[in-house]
Amino acid sequence: MILFENRSVKICLDSEVPCLDWIATNHVSSDEFRESELESVKQYEILKQKYPMLEWFVDARKVEGLHTEDTEWAAEVILPKMADLGLTKEAFVLPSNVFGQFTIEDYKNEVADGRVTIHMFDDVTEAKKWLQKKN
Numbered sequence: 001m002i003l004f005e006n007r008s009v010k011i012c013l014d015s016e017v018p019c020l021d022w023i024a025t026n027h028v029s030s031d032e033f034r035e036s037e038l039e040s041v042k043q044y045e046i047l048k049q050k051y052p053m054l055e056w057f058v059d060a061r062k063v064e065g066l067h068t069e070d071t072e073w074a075a076e077v078i079l080p081k082m083a084d085l086g087l088t089k090e091a092f093v094l095p096s097n098v099f100g101q102f103t104i105e106d107y108k109n110e111v112a113d114g115r116v117t118i119h120m121f122d123d124v125t126e127a128k129k130w131l132q133k134k135n
Contacts, residue, residue: 009036018051024062037078055089055131083115090118091127
């Protein structure tokens with residue numbers, strides 16, 4: 001079920017896992033990224049009530065890179081909000097683009113408090129299987 005969509009990001013619910021899916025569909029600008037992250041928090045808060053085991057899946061295969069300020073903002077503002085709402089796991093499917101990979105690694109390195117476990121995958125199926133596993 002599509003919950004939000006802009007030019008470069010689609011946010012959906014996968015009720016089978018359950019997880020909130022953040023899917024890059026195109027090159028992601030700073031404004032589109034931030035808009036989609038804020039929308040992710042909003043949707044997560046709404047859906048967490050119905051899906052208490054809700055986690056976060058990020059399909060970053062089309063991410064070509066983001067500004068350092070954006071990844072820092074996501075790590076320092078968005079992820080703590082998600083953790084406060086009950087998020088415990090975030091799974092990424094990595095981009096093949098080396099700049100996109102650096103972006104994801106920078107984000108992971110910025111997250112220091114350890115409330116959310118972040119894992120990287122090459123495959124959607126493996127990422128979602130990991131999200132379904134109990135901690």
